[in-house]
Amino acid sequence: MAYTKRFDGRKADQMREVEAKVGVVPRADGSAMFKFGDTIAIAAVYGPRHLHPQFLQDPQQGIIRCSYDMISFSVTERKRPGPARRSQEISDVTARSLEPVLLLSQFPNTVIDVFINIVQADAGTRCAGINAASLALAHAGIPMTDLVGAISVGSLGGSVVVDLTKEEEDYEEDGEKAATDIPMAFTLRDKKISLLQLDGKVKPEDLKKAIEAGRKASEAIYEIQKEALRGLK
Amino acid sequence: MIKKQEFDEQPQEMDGGMDIHQDAGYEEKKERRIVVPGEVIATGQNFLPGENTKRDGQNIIATRFGLLDIEERLTKVIPLSGTYIPRRGNVVIGKVIDITYNGWLIDIDSPYSAFLPIIECKGFVSKKDDLSLIYNYGEMVIAKVLGVKGKGVDLTTRERGFHNLEEGMIVRVNSNKVPRVIGKQGSMVNLIKEYTGCNIVVGQNGLIWIKGENIESELLAREAIKMITEKSFVEGLTDKVKEFLEAKTKDK
Structure with a gap:
């Protein structure tokens, strides 16, 4: 049985309801909220600021430090708070997906801290986190050449669908038809890939299809991000 | 690294004792996108x-x-936002956070720490003197940025108008709003000075020092500054602030 009709009735290339808001954390230098349906991420940016410990300082450019975490009540089963293997990995890939657009050479010896908290999770949390972080960095007045937009695309039941929910992520079918989640991030103006992760099995042609679907979805994310920033004055 | 020519600002005139505001080069103009x-x-x-x-x-x-x-x-x-990045020639207000054997470490609310060496201090100060008698821990100081090097900022207080601040209050605004607080050729800050009778120094790093005859006038000046930062891109703000100050001062 192929996966032709989605659980929540969306079209294959249709995202969940997306919402973005800038300036949600008053004490931060920049902050933003990003929502994919029931997934809500809040990002706060501090800096550029003095970097401690000193041996981490880079005299040629500033560094970006990301911290991703899910709040304990964000999932059905209580998540044990604090850093874990999974959140450390996601923090790292988030920093790497944002780095290409930042003009860090303007701030040598400093750090830009990005804190991402997932207050409600329903799959696609790292993508929501990257989107929120991109908005928060722009809001904090950090020089950057572009915004970054992330979207998770999945291959399941032999078809490629955009923005998976938790239910779809757990979809199981024999062999290659089981759900494969492919989170990806794009620089939004020139549509270059800045993050591409893949756990599971996917056919090469399906991966190409997934990237194209992600690129298309990122256009909608760009519009939402621009609108959120422009609404602020 | 920020390009060198961006640091070089026009050397400013130092006429009056307290009149050390730089012209922000701000012009009120059409709606911007x-x-x-x-x-x-x-x-x-x-x-x-x-x-x-x-x-x-x-x-x-x-x-x-x-x-x-x-x-x-x-x-x-x-x-519209962002932290303060020091530039040569900027007048800043900072807090003494440490005293070393040859100067003071000053927090100027920027990613880079600022240092005020004793030779850049007014008059002759020997290294043997007690430096805390000149600028003590926690004191606020008006200083000028001498230069920006990779890791830090050098300050000077040699010229007229630079000293420590003993009374009054400090207001913090976003450093990107400073040009609006100063106004075109100091019009905005002069307006507030005129109506409140306060002495005001605006640091380019967003720290503003207000010293008035009484606490009421200082609070009024603070309120006016808050209004400027909140409505920073409203047309004809100078007139609105004038109206506001007129209404407030009439009551008394």
Whole structure:
């Protein structure tokens, strides 16, 4: 049985309801909220600021430090708070997906801290986190050449669908038809890939299809991000 | 590294004792468009990339979130947010956080720490003297940025008008709003001074020192500054602030 009709009735290339808001954390230098349906991420940016410990300082450019975490009540089963293997990995890939657009050479010896908290999770949390972080960095007045937009695309039941929910992520079918989640991030103006992760099995042609679907979805994310920033004055 | 020519600002006149405000170069003009980083703001070789913009092939893109300003061929983006990055010649207000054997470490609310060496202090001070008698821990100091080097900022208080602040209050605003608080050729800050009778020094790092005859006038000045930062891009703000101050001072 192929996966032709989605659980929540969306079209294959249709995202969940997306919402973005800038300036949600008053004490931060920049902050933003990003929502994919029931997934809500809040990002706060501090800096550029003095970097401690000193041996981490880079005299040629500033560094970006990301911290991703899910709040304990964000999932059905209580998540044990604090850093874990999974959140450390996601923090790292988030920093790497944002780095290409930042003009860090303007701030040598400093750090830009990005804190991402997932207050409600329903799959696609790292993508929501990257989107929120991109908005928060722009809001904090950090020089950057572009915004970054992330979207998770999945291959399941032999078809490629955009923005998976938790239910779809757990979809199981024999062999290659089981759900494969492919989170990806794009620089939004020139549509270059800045993050591409893949756990599971996917056919090469399906991966190409997934990237194209992600690129298309990122256009909608760009519009939402621009609108959120422009609404602020 | 920020380009050198951006640091070089016009040397300013130091006439009055307290009149050390720099002209912000701000002009009240038409409605400006908000741009986001990466947005194409002009196409073709007819335009030149200015502050916070960058050329990318045929396009000029914004590299910061802010208001777009195109003057003939020169495009630039006026930032709305961001931390203070010190530039040579800036007048700043800072707090003494440490005393070393040859000077003071000063917090100027920027990513880079600032240092005020004793030779840049008014008069002759020997290294054997007790430095805390000149500027003590926790004191606020008005100083000028002498230079910016990779890791730090050097300050000076040698010229007139630079000293420690003993009374009054400090207000903190975003450093990007400082040009509005000062106004065109100091018009805004002079307006507040005139109506409240307060002595005001605006540091380029966003710290503002207010000293008045009484606490009421200081609070009024603070309120006016808060109003400026909140409505920073409203047309004809100077007139609105004047109206506000007139209404407030009439009551008394």
